[in-house]
Amino acid sequence: xxxxxxxxxxxxxxxxxxxxxxxxxxxxxxxxxxxxxxxxxxxxxxxxxxxxxxxxxxxxxxxxxxxxxxxxxxxxxxxxxxxxxxxxxxxxxxxxxxxxxxxxxxxxxxxxxxxxxxxxxxxxxxxxxxxxxxxxxxxxxxxxxxxxxxxxxxxxxxxxxxxxxxxxxxxxxxxxxxxxxxxxxxxxxxxxxxxxxxxxxxxxxxxxxxxxxxxxxxxxx
Amino acid sequence: xxxxxxxxxxxxxxxxxxxxxxxxxxxxxxxxxxxxxxxxxxxxxxxxxxxxxxxxxxxxxxxxxxxxxxxxxxxxxxxxxxxxxxxxxxxxxxxxxxxxxxxxxxxxxxxxxxxxxxxxxxxxxxxxxxxxxxxxxxxxxxxxxxxxxxxxxxxxxxxxxxxxxxxxxxxxxxxxxxxxxxxxxxxxxxxxxxxxxxxxxxxxxxxxxxxxxxxxxxxxxxxxxxxxxxxxxxxxxxxxxxxxxxxxx
Numbered sequence: 001x002x003x004x005x006x007x008x009x010x011x012x013x014x015x016x017x018x019x020x021x022x023x024x025x026x027x028x029x030x031x032x033x034x035x036x037x038x039x040x041x042x043x044x045x046x047x048x049x050x051x052x053x054x055x056x057x058x059x060x061x062x063x064x065x066x067x068x069x070x071x072x073x074x075x076x077x078x079x080x081x082x083x084x085x086x087x088x089x090x091x092x093x094x095x096x097x098x099x100x101x102x103x104x105x106x107x108x109x110x111x112x113x114x115x116x117x118x119x120x121x122x123x124x125x126x127x128x129x130x131x132x133x134x135x136x137x138x139x140x141x142x143x144x145x146x147x148x149x150x151x152x153x154x155x156x157x158x159x160x161x162x163x164x165x166x167x168x169x170x171x172x173x174x175x176x177x178x179x180x181x182x183x184x185x186x187x188x189x190x191x192x193x194x195x196x197x198x199x200x201x202x203x204x205x206x207x208x209x210x211x212x213x214x215x216x217x218x219x220x221x
Numbered sequence: 222x223x224x225x226x227x228x229x230x231x232x233x234x235x236x237x238x239x240x241x242x243x244x245x246x247x248x249x250x251x252x253x254x255x256x257x258x259x260x261x262x263x264x265x266x267x268x269x270x271x272x273x274x275x276x277x278x279x280x281x282x283x284x285x286x287x288x289x290x291x292x293x294x295x296x297x298x299x300x301x302x303x304x305x306x307x308x309x310x311x312x313x314x315x316x317x318x319x320x321x322x323x324x325x326x327x328x329x330x331x332x333x334x335x336x337x338x339x340x341x342x343x344x345x346x347x348x349x350x351x352x353x354x355x356x357x358x359x360x361x362x363x364x365x366x367x368x369x370x371x372x373x374x375x376x377x378x379x380x381x382x383x384x385x386x387x388x389x390x391x392x393x394x395x396x397x398x399x400x401x402x403x404x405x406x407x408x409x410x411x412x413x414x415x416x417x418x419x420x421x422x423x424x425x426x427x428x429x430x431x432x433x434x435x436x437x438x439x440x441x442x443x444x445x446x447x448x449x450x451x452x453x454x455x456x457x458x459x460x461x462x463x464x465x466x467x468x469x470x
Binding site for chain 2: 147151152158161164165167168169172175179196200207214215218221
C-alpha cells in the first residue's frame, strides 16, 4: 500500500514541477470548445444543443494529449524496469500511475468544464450533470488510454498511433457521457447513462491495468 | 488421443505449416470461386425482385456477407491472439497479421456497399445508425491493429502487442455495439435472425448464405496464402527455407 502512495505522490510531484504540461491540456480544452461557437454561430439554442457533445469531445481530446507521457519518461530513465522488478505487483503500480494521471489531467478538466459550459448557455442543473458525467467518465479515459500508452511505448510516431488505437475505444464513454447531459437537457433524466458510465469505469478499473501491464512487459523485454 | 494432440501441435510450427498451407489454399480458392458464382447466379437471376426495394436490394448479397465476415474475422484474430499469448506460438501471431488486412477489406466493403445501398433506399450515403456506426468503428479497430503491428520492428513484439490490442478490442466490440445501438437506431431490423423464421424469400436467403460461404472460403484462402509469405519473410534466415525448392530455383 505504501508503494502505491509513493508512486502517486511521486507522479503528482513530478507533474507539479512541470506545470506547463497540465496547463497545456487545460488550455487546449478551453480553446477547442471556444472554437465551436465561432465556427457554428452564436445562436443559444444551437449552442445548447451541441454543448454536451462538444464539451465531451474536447475533454476527451485533452485527456488524450497527455497520454503518451504516462509511461514515456519512466521508460526512458529505467524507472519502469525497476517497478517491474519490485515485489509490489506491476499491475497495482500501473493502477496508481493511472490514478495519478487522472488526478493531473482528468480532474482539472472536470473542474474547468462548468465554466466552459457557461459559454454554451447550459442551465446550472445541466452543468452539474456535465460535471458528474465527466467525473465518472474521465477515469475511464485514463484507464483505456493507459493500455494504448503501454502498447505504443517506445515506438516511432507513437503519439499519432496512440490516438488511432484509443479513440475507437473511447466511443462508449463519449456516448454515455454526452448522452447523460443530453438526456438531462431534454428532461429524460440522466440516471441511466450515468449508471452505465460508472459501470464501464468500474469494469475498466479492474481489467485495464491488467492489460496495460501485459503491454508494458512486452515493451520492457 | 495422445497421437492426435501431437499431430495438431505439429502444425503449430511454421516449418510444417508452410507446406500444409500451400496444399490447402488452392482448394479454398476454388471453393470460393464456385460458391461465389453460385451465389451471384442465385442472387442476380433466380432471386425475385423485392416488393419494396426493387432491384436495388440485390447488393444485399455482397453487403451482408461482407459485414458478417468483417465481424467474424475480428473474432478469429482475437482467437489466434489468445492462443498466441497462452501458448507463445509464433504461427498464431503470423495468422493474426495475415487475417487483419482481409478483415479490414471486408469492413470497408461492407461500409461501401452499405453506402451504395443506402443512397437509393434511404436517400443518403451515410446515416448515423447503430450498425453502420459500429461497423465504422470496427474498421477503425482493424486500422489500429494493422498500424500498431506495422509500427513495431521486431515481429515477435509486434505480434504480442497486436494480440493484446485484439483482445481489448474484442471485449470492447459488444460494449461499443450496444452503446451505439442505444444511442440511435433506424436501420431496418436484422434480415436474418436465429430466433425467428427469416423474413425473406428462400432463394434470397440461399444466395446470401452462398455468398457468405464464398467470402469465408476466400478469407481462408487468402489468409493461408498471406501466411505463407509472412512465414518466408520471417524465417528467411533458417535452413529449411533455404532448402525449399521454390527458393532454390
